[in-house]
Amino acid sequence: MFLVNPFYSSWEIICFKTKTITPSVLWRLWSRNFHKGSGDVLQQINRKGTSNNQVTKKHKKERSACQAVLDCFDQQYGEELGELWASTRAVLLDPQSWQYGVMLNRFSAVTDITQILQSRGFSALLHDAALLCNGPSEVSDSKHHKGTLLAPHYISEFPPDDSHPQPDSSSYALRQDSLPEPLLGSPRPLLQCYIHPRPLRFPSQPHRPGRLKQYYLLNAASLLPVLALQVRDGEKVLDLCSAPGGKALAIMQSAAPALLCCNEPDPHRRDWLAKTLESYLPHSLNSRVMVSAQDGRFFGQNEADFYDKVLVDAPCSNDRSWLYCGNNHQGEQRLKERAKLPALQAQLLRSALSAVRPGGVVVYSTCTLSSFENHAVVDAVLRDFPEAEPEDLRDEIAVPLSKHFAFSFHPGHGQTPRNPSPRPHKSAVSSYRDRLGVLVVPQPGRTWGPMFLSRIRRRK
Numbered sequence: 035m036f037l038v039n040p041f042y043s044s045w046e047i048i049c050f051k052t053k054t055i056t057p058s059v060l061w062r063l064w065s066r067n068f069h070k071g072s073g074d075v076l077q078q079i080n081r082k083g084t085s086n087n088q089v090t091k092k093h094k095k096e097r098s099a100c101q102a103v104l105d106c107f108d109q110q111y112g113e114e115l116g117e118l119w120a121s122t123r124a125v126l127l128d129p130q131s132w133q134y135g136v137m138l139n140r141f142s143a144v145t146d147i148t149q150i151l152q153s154r155g156f157s158a159l160l161h162d163a164a165l166l167c168n169g170p171s172e173v174s175d176s177k178h179h180k181g182t183l184l185a186p187h188y189i190s191e192f193p194p195d196d197s198h199p200q201p202d203s204s205s206y207a208l209r210q211d212s213l214p215e216p217l218l219g220s221p222r223p224l225l226q227c228y229i230h231p232r233p234l235r236f237p238s239q240p241h242r243p244g245r246l247k248q249y250y251l252l253n254a255a256s257l258l259p260v261l262a263l264q265v266r267d268g269e270k271v272l273d274l275c276s277a278p279g280g281k282a283l284a285i286m287q288s289a290a291p292a293l294l295c296c297n298e299p300d301p302h303r304r305d306w307l308a309k310t311l312e313s314y315l316p317h318s319l320n321s322r323v324m325v326s327a328q329d330g331r332f333f334g335q336n337e338a339d340f341y342d343k344v345l346v347d348a349p350c351s352n353d354r355s356w357l358y359c360g361n362n363h364q365g366e367q368r369l370k371e372r373a374k375l376p377a378l379q380a381q382l383l384r385s386a387l388s389a390v391r392p393g394g395v396v397v398y399s400t401c402t403l404s405s406f407e408n409h410a411v412v413d414a415v416l417r418d419f420p421e422a423e424p425e426d427l428r429d430e431i432a433v434p435l436s437k438h439f440a441f442s443f444h445p446g447h448g449q450t451p452r453n454p455s456p457r458p459h460k461s462a463v464s465s466y467r468d469r470l471g472v473l474v475v476p477q478p479g480r481t482w483g484p485m486f487l488s489r490i491r492r493r494k
């Protein structure tokens with residue numbers, strides 16, 4: 035009934051191939067049999083084989099932007115963003131200026147890494163913004179735990195953890211430096227991410243046998259959809275489009291959900307996702323974090339009204355990576371497929387709105403500037419869902435974080451050129467378009483993004 039991928043010996047990968055065994059059914063079984071351990075509930079029916087994936091060392095090459103993609107962006111974003119596009123374009127075309135955030139892993143020992151980061155001029159992103167996902171934490175869970183750390187070399191060859199092309203296949207042994215269980219939920223967790231004012235890159239952490247990784251490198255704008263989701267302890271959460279798992283990890287840093295279902299239909303990317311979870315989360319969370327393999331478009335049908343929160347981090351144009359796709363031919367292929375994305379995104383968002391319970395929240399996000407995949411998708415879906423309403427994220431996200439991120443509001447064709455809002459004002463009354471979502475636009479000095487996020491509450 036379920037498939038357990040033997041490659042991940044310490045993290046069971048459950049592929050829900052049937053409609054009768056869904057994540058919610060399995061989670062209920064697990065909850066009832068918790069004292070017995072998940073192994074009693076699961077049937078391991080596929081024990082042979084190990085992955086052939088090998089660690090592929092990518093030789094860093096100077097890459098130039100794909101002209102077909104750039105031409106397309108020039109035309110579309112020039113129209114949509116107006117004057118703002120020139121400075122955004124300059125950032126996107128200069129990968130050396132890109133910044134990377136260092137998200138700490140509270141399940142590992144992080145005291146030493148925090149000290150090293152601070153001594154090198156990194157500072158806590160969410161500290162001054164007072165944007166705590168799940169309430170303030172006076173003391174970091176990990177403060178009392180010392181651990182070892184690789185010597186950091188501040189070199190720029192390391193891609194962020196959320197841009198690795200494929201999972202590595204180094205063997206994983208039991209981990210020794212995860213925190214003891216009682217500390218996992220208390221005191222209240224805090225999502226900690228360190229950033230540097232300049233594009234200084236911390237190295238990605240190599241696999242450490244028997245140890246959890248201490249940090250995950252990412253575009254700090256990736257944290258915003260997770261902040262907007264506001265996951266609380268004990269909630270049931272669905273990450274509908276989950277691989278490689280950066281936002282799933284951020285969710286687990288910010289709260290202790292009763293269930294986090296990480297869904298990814300692409301098998302290769304699902305392997306990558308599982309590897310991420312295995313590298314960062316302790317075994318004790320196996321019964322609360324599961325991986326499913328469904329087509330997200332049908333999740334709502336199969337799991338109606340079940341989740342408290344759903345994240346739809348949708349497949350999208352991914353402007354940064356498309357600009358640097360291998361060659362012009364590949365770029366042209368992607369651009370051909372691009373027209374189909376808004377329909378898929380709308381289906382995923384509809385499915386999420388069905389999967390969330392009445393009163394629950396869906397966050398829709400993408401990492402493209404394209405209004406066709408952002409505001410237009412949310413707008414189209416809301417027309418079919420009168421019981422769902424968009425929530426204004428300006429006061430909660432854009433105002434407190436505008437020091438670090440450049441936000442732009444309601445871009446679209448035929449509008450006057452906008453400047454990013456360096457200090458967006460608190461909104462007395464917000465228009466419907468404002469509530470459709472906020473867009474993070476990369477700018478010099480604030481190179482995070484692109485990232486669009488929209489929060490929708492299902493009323494009934």
Ligand SMILES: C[S@@+](CC[C@H](N)C(=O)[O-])C[C@H]1O[C@@H](n2cnc3c(N)ncnc32)[C@H](O)[C@@H]1O
Nearest residue numbers: 275276277278279280281300329330347348349
């Ligand atoms: C933007 S990525 C998600 C990134 C991830 N949330 C993270 O933070 O690491 C979008 C993912 O959606 C997946 N996807 C594509 N079609 C899908 C579908 N029909 N249902 C669910 N996921 C899908 C892609 O394979 C891809 O892994």
